[in-house]
Amino acid sequence: MSLVSRTLRLGIDIDGTVTNPASFLSHLNRAFGKRLLYPQVRQYDLIPLYEITPEAFWRWYERHSADVYRTSPPSPFARDVLHRLARQHTLIYISAREPEHYDLTVQWFETQRIPYHKIILLGSHDKVDEARRQKVALFIEDRYENACALAEALQVPVLLFDTPYNQGPLPSLVTRIRSWREVPAYVDAHAGRLCAP
Numbered sequence: 001m002s003l004v005s006r007t008l009r010l011g012i013d014i015d016g017t018v019t020n021p022a023s024f025l026s027h028l029n030r031a032f033g034k035r036l037l038y039p040q041v042r043q044y045d046l047i048p049l050y051e052i053t054p055e056a057f058w059r060w061y062e063r064h065s066a067d068v069y070r071t072s073p074p075s076p077f078a079r080d081v082l083h084r085l086a087r088q089h090t091l092i093y094i095s096a097r098e099p100e101h102y103d104l105t106v107q108w109f110e111t112q113r114i115p116y117h118k119i120i121l122l123g124s125h126d127k128v129d130e131a132r133r134q135k136v137a138l139f140i141e142d143r144y145e146n147a148c149a150l151a152e153a154l155q156v157p158v159l160l161f162d163t164p165y166n167q168g169p170l171p172s173l174v175t176r177i178r179s180w181r182e183v184p185a186y187v188d189a190h191a192g193r194l195c196a197p
């Protein structure tokens with residue numbers, strides 16, 4: 001790490017990134033009578049995997065999403081790494097969750113003792129405009145389309161958590177990672193690079 005390194009505004013997704021990506025499955029398996037395992041989830045859209053109609057899924061989501069969000073466990077090492085990052089950087093969570101879930105989301109961060117500076121719930125997967133508005137210097141995501149779109153539109157590095165549902169070729173600014181423990185090295189390197197003369 002360079003001796004001088006900048007404070008970065010980090011854009012961070014919530015579901016499947018800070019929360020464990022498998023946390024939706026047990027709820028859906030129970031609701032729709034299947035036993036899907038995490039490695040079998042090779043696509044982001046779960047509706048075809050459960051062989052249900054979009055209407056049935058969204059009816060379920062409306063009734064149960066708050067419970068799922070309230071009870072999602074954090075990803076391994078997320079808490080420790082985010083505390084370390086928060087000492088130097090600004091943590092801006094940008095999520096597709098519905099804005100109506102804001103209070104329970106903040107409560108979740110408090111209960112889980114996960115640091116945050118700002119939490120933005122868009123109600124949409126399109127994060128490019130908000131990430132640009134927030135001037136994020138690096139983004140951390142689990143959704144393939146978001147990672148590619150953010151890297152290409154903002155020309156910032158994106159760390160993509162490797163999951164069965166986000167496989168595919170990546171633009172050069174997107175790096176696939178397997179653990180939160182890999183994150184500080186990438187953030188430090190980028191912060192140092194931005195300070196280089």
Ligand SMILES: [Mg+2]
Nearest residue numbers: 013015016142
């Ligand atoms: Mg996500």
